Structure formats: C-alpha cells, structure tokens
Amino acid sequence: xxxxxxxxxxxxxxxxxxxEFGLSAEEYQNALDILGRxxxxxxxxxxxxxxxxxxxxxxxxVWLKTLPTTGPQVIxxxxxxxxxxxxxxxxxxxxxxxxxxxxxxxxxxQGAATxxxxxxxxxxxxxxRPIANMNALRFGSPDHPKTRHLVxxxxxxxxxxxxxxxxxxxxxxxxxxxxxxxxxxxNAMTVGVAKTDRIFYSAAAxxxxxxxxxxxxxxxxxxxxxxxxxAEFTEDSEEKRPTVQxxxxxxxxxxxxxxxxxxxxxxxxxxxxxGAAGLTSSSVEMAGKGGLGIELTLDTLPMREQAMTPYExxxxxxxxxxxxxxxxxREEVAKAIFDKWELDFAVIGHLTDTxxxxxxxxxxTWCDMPIAPVSNAAPEYNRPxxxxxxxxxxxxxxxxxxxxxxxxTLTKLFACPDLASKRWIWEQYDSLVGGDTRFMSxxxxxxxxRVPGQKKAVAIxxxxxxxxxLADPVEGGKQAVAEAWRNLSAVGALxxxxxxxxxxxxxxxxxxxxxxxxxxxxxxxxxxxxxxxxVSGNVSLYNETNGEAILPTPAIGGxxxxxxxxxxxxxxxxxxxxxxxxxxxxxxxxxxxxFLREILGREEGAPPxxxxxxxxxxGDFVRGLIHEGLVVSxxxxxxxxxxxxxxxxxxxxxxxxxxTAFDGASPRVLFGEDQGRYVLAVRSGVAATVQEKAxxxxxxxxxxxxxxxxxxxxxxxxxxxxxxxxxxxEGWLPGYMSAEL
Amino acid sequence: MKAAIVVFPGSNRERDAVAALxxxxxxxxxxxxxxxxxxxxxxxxxxxxxFSYGDYLRSGAMAAHSPIMREVKARADQGVRxxxxxxxxxxxxxxxxxxxxxxxxxxxxxxxxxxxxxVENTDSPFTAKYAKGQIVRYPVAHGDxxxxxxxxxxxxxxxxxxxxxxxxxxxxxxxxxxxxxxxVSDIAGIFNAKRTVLGLMPHPEDAVxxxxxNTDGKPMFDGLVEALS
Numbered sequence: 001x002x003x004x005x006x007x008x009x010x011x012x013x014x015x016x017x018x019x020e021f022g023l024s025a026e027e028y029q030n031a032l033d034i035l036g037r038x039x040x041x042x043x044x045x046x047x048x049x050x051x052x053x054x055x056x057x058x059x060x061x062v063w064l065k066t067l068p069t070t071g072p073q074v075i076x077x078x079x080x081x082x083x084x085x086x087x088x089x090x091x092x093x094x095x096x097x098x099x100x101x102x103x104x105x106x107x108x109x110q111g112a113a114t115x116x117x118x119x120x121x122x123x124x125x126x127x128x129r130p131i132a133n134m135n136a137l138r139f140g141s142p143d144h145p146k147t148r149h150l151v152x153x154x155x156x157x158x159x160x161x162x163x164x165x166x167x168x169x170x171x172x173x174x175x176x177x178x179x180x181x182x183x184x185x186x187n188a189m190t191v192g193v194a195k196t197d198r199i200f201y202s203a204a205a206x207x208x209x210x211x212x213x214x215x216x217x218x219x220x221x222x223x224x225x226x227x228x229x230x231a232e233f234t235e236d237s238e239e240k241r242p243t244v245q246x247x248x249x250x251x252x253x254x255x256x257x258x259x260x261x262x263x264x265x266x267x268x269x270x271x272x273x274x275g276a277a278g279l280t281s282s283s284v285e286m287a288g289k290g291g292l293g294i295e296l297t298l299d300t301l302p303m304r305e306q307a308m309t310p311y312e313x314x315x316x317x318x319x320x321x322x323x324x325x326x327x328x329x330r331e332e333v334a335k336a337i338f339d340k341w342e343l344d345f346a347v348i349g350h351l352t353d354t355x356x357x358x359x360x361x362x363x364x365t366w367c368d369m370p371i372a373p374v375s376n377a378a379p380e381y382n383r384p385x386x387x388x389x390x391x392x393x394x395x396x397x398x399x400x401x402x403x404x405x406x407x408x409t410l411t412k413l414f415a416c417p418d419l420a421s422k423r424w425i426w427e428q429y430d431s432l433v434g435g436d437t438r439f440m441s442x443x444x445x446x447x448x449x450r451v452p453g454q455k456k457a458v459a460i461x462x463x464x465x466x467x468x469x470l471a472d473p474v475e476g477g478k479q480a481v482a483e484a485w486r487n488l489s490a491v492g493a494l495x496x497x498x499x500x501x502x503x504x505x506x507x508x509x510x511x512x513x514x515x516x517x518x519x520x521x522x523x524x525x526x527x528x529x530x531x532x533x534x535v536s537g538n539v540s541l542y543n544e545t546n547g548e549a550i551l552p553t554p555a556i557g558g559x560x561x562x563x564x565x566x567x568x569x570x571x572x573x574x575x576x577x578x579x580x581x582x583x584x585x586x587x588x589x590x591x592x593x594x595f596l597r598e599i600l601g602r603e604e605g606a607p608p609x610x611x612x613x614x615x616x617x618x619g620d621f622v623r624g625l626i627h628e629g630l631v632v633s634x635x636x637x638x639x640x641x642x643x644x645x646x647x648x649x650x651x652x653x654x655x656x657x658x659x660t661a662f663d664g665a666s667p668r669v670l671f672g673e674d675q676g677r678y679v680l681a682v683r684s685g686v687a688a689t690v691q692e693k694a695x696x697x698x699x700x701x702x703x704x705x706x707x708x709x710x711x712x713x714x715x716x717x718x719x720x721x722x723x724x725x726x727x728x729x730e731g732w733l734p735g736y737m738s739a740e741l
Numbered sequence: 742m743k744a745a746i747v748v749f750p751g752s753n754r755e756r757d758a759v760a761a762l763x764x765x766x767x768x769x770x771x772x773x774x775x776x777x778x779x780x781x782x783x784x785x786x787x788x789x790x791x792f793s794y795g796d797y798l799r800s801g802a803m804a805a806h807s808p809i810m811r812e813v814k815a816r817a818d819q820g821v822r823x824x825x826x827x828x829x830x831x832x833x834x835x836x837x838x839x840x841x842x843x844x845x846x847x848x849x850x851x852x853x854x855x856x857x858x859x860v861e862n863t864d865s866p867f868t869a870k871y872a873k874g875q876i877v878r879y880p881v882a883h884g885d886x887x888x889x890x891x892x893x894x895x896x897x898x899x900x901x902x903x904x905x906x907x908x909x910x911x912x913x914x915x916x917x918x919x920x921x922x923x924x925v926s927d928i929a930g931i932f933n934a935k936r937t938v939l940g941l942m943p944h945p946e947d948a949v950x951x952x953x954x955n956t957d958g959k960p961m962f963d964g965l966v967e968a969l970s
Contacts, residue, residue, distance in 0.1 A: 159851045163882070164792045166753025250751050250795030257750070341750060428851045430882040432947050433790075435757040450952060452756070565952055 083535025108153025128192025140181030171441025182545025222317025459493030477522025484558030493560030505549025572653030588668025788829030801831030841890030847923025866968030870960035
C-alpha cells in the first residue's frame, strides 16, 4: 500500500492563500459566492488555474472575439485544440502556434522541448498526423550575458524533442533585441493532416461513459505552471525552476502512434491532451463543452511519486498525457493498443449528469463543485487601454552624414544578428524526416511540405516584425498578417488561414493593453481584406521583467496549399542570364527599417504602411505567374529592403546579379522596406510576356538587372562579392555561439 | 526483391525507407515489429533511422538486444543483405554485425545537412550502381554519428575494402570541414567482411526523387533490386 494523503493535512483556505494562488480579492469573493461556501484547498487550486490569464484569456477575450474566424475553407476555428482547414480531396490541415516563453527563460532546454511537445499534442489530439514543426524565437541582445546560454538551450531543446518524434522542423524565424533580455519568446507551431471525416473534438458526451487516462505517469512537475505564465518576472523568478515541466519525446512518439491507431477504431467519443493546467483543464473543458459532470477517482491514476494529493495531481503539468472519453465497452480495444505501445492506460472516472466536477481519492471527496458556473464566471476584463501615439516618417536628414560604400553597408547588414544566417540553428533540426520536405524556410519564403502520399503540398510561414509593432501596433499587426500572406504567395501557394500567437507585456498597463488592442485591430483588418481567417491562437501576456516589457510580438503562423509540391519556387537564383524584376512599387519608406537601425543606429519613424488592396493584387499576380511556370526564383521584399532581397537570392543560389536600376540610387530606394513587393527572376525569353501580363493586371513591374557572375555588380563595377557577403552572413552566429563569455 | 523493415517504437524514418524501396522494387516491404521473433523470407533487411527505444542510453544499445535483432543476426549470418541507416547503423553495430562504435558528434550537437560523400567501394549490391570515387550527396541527420574504431581496424577496413563511404567537403576533398561528426578517417559507412551488411549514417532514402533536391540515393536501391531480384 502506497503512502496516503488526507484532507486534514491541507492548508486552510483563506483570502491570503487565494492571493498566493494568483486570484484577486474580487475573484476570490466571486468563488465564495458561486460555491456558497469556502472552497476546499483542491477546489481553490482548480479555480485559480481555470481563472488564470493563461487558461481563461480574461484580458484578451473581449478583443479576440473581433477577429474574423470563418470562411468557406474553415472546418473548425478557435476554441478547439487547433484550427482545421479544408485542403480538398477529403483532406484537412490542422495547425496551431503556441508560446512557451516563461518556462523557456527559466529552463531553456526543457521549456522549449515541452513547448514543442505541447503543440504537437494539440494537433494530433484532433486526429492529424503532424507533418511539420516551425518555431518563432526572440532573444535578447547578443551582448546580454544570458543570451548565448538561452539560444543554445532553446535550440537544443527544440531539436532534442522534434528530432526524436520524427516530425521535420522546417523553419521559422529568430530575432534579437534588448527588449527580450528578460523575457525570451519561444513560439512553436505544428501542422498536421487528417481526413475531414476523421477529425476528433473535445466535447464529452454520454452519461456513464468511461474517462480514460493514457500516456506518461503524473508527477509533481509543472504545478501552477499556468499561474507562473500569468505573472511578470521579478528578480527571484529563477526560483520557479521546479514549475517547469520535463519532456520525454520518446513517450510522445509512442503517444502519437498509439492515439492515431486508436483513432482508426470507432472507440473514441472525445479526446484532449493535458496541457496547461493538466488534468484540470482537460477534464473541466471536456465535461463543460458537453454540458455534463465528471467524476474522477484518482487512486488508479498512474503516478510516479508517492502520496500525491488530488491538488498536486489536478495541477500537475507532467507531459505526454491525454484524456479520452471512450464509448462504453471499448476499454479493452483501447487498452490493447496502449499496451502494444507500452503506455500507461487507466480508467479514472466516468461522465455524470450532475454537472459537477467530483474528485475522490484515498476514500475522501476532495472536490465537488459545479463546472458551468465556475467556467462561465471566469473573469473577462475590458481593461483600459491607450492608443500608441503615431510617429512621422523619417526625413532625409537621417542619412545626411552617411557616406559608406554600398558594399560595406551590405556586408554589415548581412552580419547583423537579425539578417545573419541561422544555419547554426536549423542544422540542429531534422528538417527532412518523412521525405516530404520540398523547401525549408530560408530556401523559399515559406516552408513547403508535401502531403504524405500525395502530390499536393502545404506551405507554412511564421512572421512578425516586432519593431514595426512597437512603433505602430495597428500597422504592425497588419504587416505581420500581410507578410505571412505574401510569403505563402511567393512560393506559389494559395494562402488559407492563420494561427496567431500574441506575445505582449502586462495588460494591466494601459499602454501595453493599447499595443494588444492595436495589433488585434490590424490583424483583423488584414485577415478580412485577404480572406485569411484566424483559426487558432494563443495569448502570452505578462512578458515583463522588473517592469520592462518585450516588444509587442503578434507572431503569425500562415498556412497555404498548392496542388503540386514540385511547382513551388524558392528564393535562389538558378543560373545566369535570368531577368530580375521587382513587382510592386516602393516609395522609399525608411522608418523602422533595418538600415536605419543597423547602419544609422536609429530606431525611429513610422513603420511602412500596408495597402491591403495592393498587397492582394500583387500577390495574386505573382502566384498566377508561378502557376504558369514563368518564375524561376521568387522572394518577397522584407527586412533590409530591395537590395538585401536581391543579395539573399544571389547568396542562396551562388549566382550574382548585374543591376542596372540602382545607379546613384538613394538609401530610400535600396533599403526602404515598402510593403507588398516581390523580386522575381524569370528566363530572359519570358520577361516580355511577364511585363505584358503585369500591364494587363495593372501591376507595376520594373526590370532591375540580370543574374550574372559571382558578385553584385552594376555599371560602376562590382558592388560586393558573394564570397564577402557569405563570409559575413555565415560567420556571425557560429562565431557568437563559440565565443567565450 | 522482397525486403523487410524492422520497426522499433521510436523508429521514424521507416516511412522514408518504405517509399524508397517501393519506388525501386515495385513491391511494398514488410514491416516487422520489434517484439516479433520471426522474419518473413526476404532478400534484404533494413534497420531504419530513428530513436529505437528513445536512445536515452547509448544509441542502439538496447535495440541491439531486442527479440527481432536475434533473428536479424541469424539471417545476416546466412548471407541475407542487411542495410542499417543512421539509428540502424548504430543498432547493427551495437549488435556486433559491424566493428567499431558510434559516439556523440564531435561538436556535441545534432546535425542535419546535405552531405557530400565519396563512394569507396563499388563491389557490393549496395554500391554497384555507383562509380568508384564518385561524389554523391545524401542528407545526414543525427546526434551520434561519430564513428570510432582503433587505427589498426581502420587500416584493416581500408585494406579489405570495407569502407563504403567517406565524408568529403563540398569541393570533394577530404577536409575536416566536410566531416559532420568527427568520425575517424572520415568514415560515413562500412561493410562487413563479406560486404553483405552495410551500415551508414547518411540517408540515401531521403535522396531518391526530385522533391528531395537530388536523386543520388536512388542507385543504391536500384542496385539492390537488380542484384537481389
């Protein structure tokens, strides 16, 4: 007989304890009113995580409701474990992006690893086999003493988990900025595919149906992780290391295979992973969505520690666990599958008609409270907010003293942390397992992964330019969505939908709340104009340390579809003599540009505005050209502007460019980050055709030069050799990571 | 050619191997579960990449003692061809089918990249379709690919034509920059003495069609089909 715990040993519940658990005084009073009595210690723990920012979205919900979430392609929008979108032929793509910021700062390897594990479960719990992982990472200044350690740990954690489960990690983005010194961002995205008639949801049904626990055993790790993720960091946050979970990717691999095998049978009524707030959120959400009660008897639950209390079990965030409602009498079928994969399987309760969450253990009842009133009473705040003051576009005086050669400037830009090659990172990820990877991001504007066993492919991108969002949250939010849409179009994919991962500071500050509100407005506007709805998402607030907030970072994960993976176009120049064209017009907008920050040392001005109608027109045009087979290489104009875009295409292909359009051009033309533009390389024989088509479509297209040689050159001779650019570009990150502190 | 692929719970490149074998032979390979004790009658056994039982201990150390590996060893002794890729190379080496050991990569990091290799010996069904000294590109994706054996054994492997592939730099020369994991003598793959067993870290099965960006791995599977049909 294992050791037992008793209710009598638990701490007395008081307003004090409620505060310790993260509840405000009003929230605690609300709990007393709903129950009509003082909650038990276990009940208070459950209520506090259910009402935490992380689980209840109490500050963000009122604004998230304004986002467009529907469209003919959408099968399931936000509210389930992940979004589901129709990709034709009876197939669906299921995806979501989620943050694991707080734990990754405290324990980078395990924080990042379990972030990957959690998002994988959100996707396969709906019946999808994961086919690709992506990640969006933001670190502090390279000069900050913790940055090297965090980069190293996060990357190893993502690789350590993703490589083992056998899902290719096909790209993402990595930025550095001092605003993330105390709060890094680790946003992980998983994309899976399923049959549209085999999608699994989380709403419980059928009074008396068995509630089954599968996966890893429960330990004392991660207790109150959701509460930690709902507070600012202070000096002593490192002491929170015990609240970070530990991942086991091998068990996750077994869980994926076992769950997908069980999904081939008809045994499942509903299924959900145990993510944030573990068994609490899964049991409460499943029963709540079905309008039912649930009774759990935890004595049979697989535990890896002695004398665990129901409070610890309900709040544990031990990884690699799922909760399943089975049809009656199917326990043996299910158990046989989990036995085959050597995973724990336990019937831990059943559905009831009481509407209550009842928890029994060691012969006592530890919790008996109504689910609906507690769920429905989860606080929802319309927090006060201030709009971010508008900034003017920078004037020409900013580059009055600028006299550096173009070659030197380009070399500097290519070695700056945001533009430097991230090979050191992505070589640690298995990007090829499965044999369906056409492009990883970096080779093309979006990663392109073939749907297993088919010709068609899914294109995936993650985008956000936080410096734009800080300067103007509305335009920044628009830009993040527009760039995702553009990156999908640039490979030839039809953009379908997005997942949004909203990373912000403390929403109780009106200035920060204003950033959030602005970004949501911008995202919503762009999603509507581009028919690019939000189907899933995640909000991470309180990314502040000692009162210093991160840059507002609404990371957008975009997914598109193309009928044939082999028609996808990458960024690399492919041979000499191709004509280089720019699609779209630039007005030389330098505000918030990388040139301004890295070369002139100024972070100022308004970010480039996004004209959504132009965006759509230009993107549809480029996608059309790619479908007609007229495009050899394609790259959107983003960080660094036009000349950087061309140089990236040249570096990727090892083929230079002879440029005729930039004689005496101002920095505005070369480095302006005006939106809605693409650089294309086309065979010289079709350049005239492309220009005629552009004219007919009313799309501005201009010739910039042609692919030639092993340098960027112009009428005045070589601007810079590719070798010099490559050395600068490839050298920075490995050099930084290997340097001693 | 009939082939069987051994599947451990943590195998993750068995689907890639299935696709490559099916494309080359026109026949679906058998998938044999790690707890099985018998193999069907086949001409080729593939031990694929992945993380066998999690590989939290030394990679492949536990898998080498699984029930199915006893059967694989027995068949190998009878001359049935065995191909171990990546984790499969680690497992068959741990099982004693090949000499040496695979250690943590020299840089202590997982490495995934397209790797240039030199074909060192074409006198085997695995490499018959290549030219001796030919430079091919296969992807690598591993954390424990640092092949080690003592100098004497390296000499013997070379002398008896047991080195199948060596890592080379992009310019085809032997160079530490071209070695992704620090393996001794740049060894990427080796045969047993009879050249009926091949173990290698790189993934020929992920370089067999246009989508992969190159098809340098295809001749290995075509060669096996030709020799074993």
